[in-house]
Amino acid sequence: MVQPKQNTVNPPLFPVGSNIVFEWVFDNTTLVFPPANLTIEVALTSNPKMVWPVANVSGTATSTSWKTDAVVPSLFMGFYTLSVYDTKLGKQGVAISGHLMPYSDLQFGMYIPEPYVPRTGAFCNNCKNGISGATSTLPLRTSQVLQSVILGLSTFIAIWGLAL
Template sequence: MRIYTYIILQLSFIALISANQAIYIKRADGAVIPTSASPVSQQQQQPTLTATAIVTAPSALPNTASLSVSNNTQSNNTQSLNNENPFVGKPTYASFSNDIPPAYLTWKKPIPNQTFPPLYKIGVSNMTFEWTVDPNILKVQPANLTVALANPQKQTYTAAIVPGTATSAHWDLAHLPAGSPLMVGYYTVWVYDQRGPKAYPSPGWLMPDSRLVVAMYSTEAYVGRTDSMFCPTCYLGGGKSFKGTMMPLFAAFGIAALTSIIMLSSILA
């Protein structure tokens, strides 16, 4: 009896599933079969959607391009500023390990030349110093930079004290203090930071530089000589005096030679 009841329930369940599938198939057939007007409406709607996509898509491109161009411009400006001034954007104090070398100046103007140092006239010239440094080695920005010149007598003249981010300095030799005149000779140019000209080499810090040598000269007004040792007209008749002096010598030499020949000929005969 239980077996019959189980078989009847299974058959009822199968019949119910078959009926539901038939209903779903009919609904699907009704949705798939279109009317005669639907293809036309779909064909008319598709170009509209495509045109909208073509029109609206480029409208977003200029904004993106302008943003990228502005970002590139700002980055290029920042990079150019950093390239122009290697002292900018660094801390004023820091400590680093010993594997980092100290930074050395590179002279741009004037160019160091030990054989023919740059010449400057005292009281007239305007000296311009320009330098740079490797930004990858320099890690600390100086508080200030001092440009000083030392002569062979160890006298030091301070040419300029500029900010730590400066890459040039000027010294007008025409407006020097009356109490400290310059002497003619060779001068060593010193450039150093707030630690002084004898600071020890420190990793990432600027090393004091003294490789540039310049020469100072001055001119004097011409003063004519009036002493007895100066005779501009003494040699105007030099040719005549030479002729008058050498003619007697030539005559004596000729007579001596002729006499010697006569004597030798008489002896040999």
């Protein structure tokens, strides 16, 4: 893979709705019989049964563009694995000498961007000297609130269970 670069420690991240360009090169010293067609798809790494087609291209193609805003069903926030393989052999196919070996080493992340919410509280334009003197509050996302409630309940239950 030429683009995006493979990085197992810090996988590339893309916002859902963006246009992602996948670019690759072939090793022409070992690829004697190029495939007629390539299938490019992504699968949710945590659930490989959830697969989204990216493109079916000529076997000589070295890139494709994926418009994630047009994907149906919608993508989830999470990590995905890219697969590029000879359409005739399939993703699990075994390449014989001189043919293209299926590729599935690139992992990347997708996130759902949220609109910017300005900070309120400690610094404000309408306050004396730009400082309100009150405590600062930041808006919480629903998932953060839910996580806080679950953590609080589980802590309460654990402590209550020890008291019995």
